[in-house]
Amino acid sequence: MARLGRTASDKLLTEALSLMPGGVSSPVRAFDAVGSKPFFVKEASGATITDVDGNSYIDFVQSWGAMLFGHAHPAIVEAVAAAAGKGTSFGTPSELEVELARAVVGMVPNIDKIRFVNSGTEAGMTAVRLARGATGRSKVLKFAGCYHGHLDSLLVEAGSGVATLGIPGTLGVTEGTTRDTLVAPYNDLDALAAAIDPWTDDLAAILVEPVAANMGLVLPNDDFLPGLRRIADERGALLVFDEVITGFRLGPGGAQERFGVDADIVLLGKVLGGGLPCGGVAARAELLDHLAPVGPVYQAGTLSGNPVAMAAGIANMNLIAQDPDLYDRLQQTARDLVRGLVDAADSAQVPMVAAAIGGLAGFFFSNDEIVDLAGATASNADAYGRFFRGMLAHGIYLPPSRFEALFVSAAHTPEHIDRVVDSASRVFATP
Numbered sequence: 001m002a003r004l005g006r007t008a009s010d011k012l013l014t015e016a017l018s019l020m021p022g023g024v025s026s027p028v029r030a031f032d033a034v035g036s037k038p039f040f041v042k043e044a045s046g047a048t049i050t051d052v053d054g055n056s057y058i059d060f061v062q063s064w065g066a067m068l069f070g071h072a073h074p075a076i077v078e079a080v081a082a083a084a085g086k087g088t089s090f091g092t093p094s095e096l097e098v099e100l101a102r103a104v105v106g107m108v109p110n111i112d113k114i115r116f117v118n119s120g121t122e123a124g125m126t127a128v129r130l131a132r133g134a135t136g137r138s139k140v141l142k143f144a145g146c147y148h149g150h151l152d153s154l155l156v157e158a159g160s161g162v163a164t165l166g167i168p169g170t171l172g173v174t175e176g177t178t179r180d181t182l183v184a185p186y187n188d189l190d191a192l193a194a195a196i197d198p199w200t201d202d203l204a205a206i207l208v209e210p211v212a213a214n215m216g217l218v219l220p221n222d223d224f225l226p227g228l229r230r231i232a233d234e235r236g237a238l239l240v241f242d243e244v245i246t247g248f249r250l251g252p253g254g255a256q257e258r259f260g261v262d263a264d265i266v267l268l269g270k271v272l273g274g275g276l277p278c279g280g281v282a283a284r285a286e287l288l289d290h291l292a293p294v295g296p297v298y299q300a301g302t303l304s305g306n307p308v309a310m311a312a313g314i315a316n317m318n319l320i321a322q323d324p325d326l327y328d329r330l331q332q333t334a335r336d337l338v339r340g341l342v343d344a345a346d347s348a349q350v351p352m353v354a355a356a357i358g359g360l361a362g363f364f365f366s367n368d369e370i371v372d373l374a375g376a377t378a379s380n381a382d383a384y385g386r387f388f389r390g391m392l393a394h395g396i397y398l399p400p401s402r403f404e405a406l407f408v409s410a411a412h413t414p415e416h417i418d419r420v421v422d423s424a425s426r427v428f429a430t431p
């Protein structure tokens, strides 16, 4: 396929670099980890994203998973426009919050209430404070390679951009702040037990991405999530499922429903806002009511629950509710994608392992199955960078880091997948 060049993107990048660190508003967007330079987006629709030079790409980033129905879905655009015309933020309750809260509580198991925030990071911050406030304990345990937003206390051994850039998680964060954060390897219940053993009476919460999607895609072993539930119960700690990615992506009820494991606190974001900034912390009423104004755990937000984000979220939830086959289709697409990529790699004798679940896909250049951050880090970074650049030249936009998952949307068709697999074969065949 003919490429149109990237003059306009490069020109914007030059100016952006003089105005913003790395020229970007979030680090992984800079493409450093894949030896490339970002394209600047003009517009996007469905599965396709188009840059300012007129190049179009099949997009597997989908705003890092926020777009379950692809870009600029007409129902969401319409809802946003209608809401915006009536005022974009009131700093006062509106009916739309009640509507979205009702929809979320109806879909996600095990929760009675939700506090809306503006991002997944805010949800993570609030969950840590809530868990500590509700239990009167200090320590929180997270898993290496899981990402819960860029809050100080949880950047320790974080995935996503922290893993991508190889930054020690603590630059700019005091030792005091991270002293109460414990870390264990993903999928390792014995290491978890050892990490929390000295703090049995002071463990407030175990936080986990029930499917890890910020160190590439790493699935939980069969006994991992049930084991977390059991250990949390034994220690009187809360189990926090960070479903910012898995929520409404593995199924309407997220990972809790998918794996049949109940969490005490559920974090939502990304899909929740239908592409607008929105996060949420959800739990049973007796737990969530520890938040102000009912309880003493303070949390607030000027733009929280704003009608534009709520309207996008509601439209998105309606699309989910109207489409009983949605998650089967997403999972089929994700499976076809990774099966095609692995077959293409096999044919070229390139070692690749891959996984798919719900609307999530991921692959590593590796001979070994990946179960944790150490394995993900040991995968072949150069091969990923080469593959990323080759695929981009074929008009396919993969995550610009091997530590991110691929996001499949309802707008990705079998024809898109065929094109991707065909391109992968060509890229592998190019020396």
Ligand SMILES: *Cc1c(COP(=O)(O)O)cnc(C)c1O
Binding pocket: 118, 119, 120, 121, 122, 124, 147, 148, 149, 150, 209, 214, 242, 243, 244, 245, 269, 270, 279
């Ligand atoms: C993206 C993400 C976050 C942070 O959400 P932001 O909206 O980027 O602040 C938290 N947890 C997980 C699992 C995420 O993938």
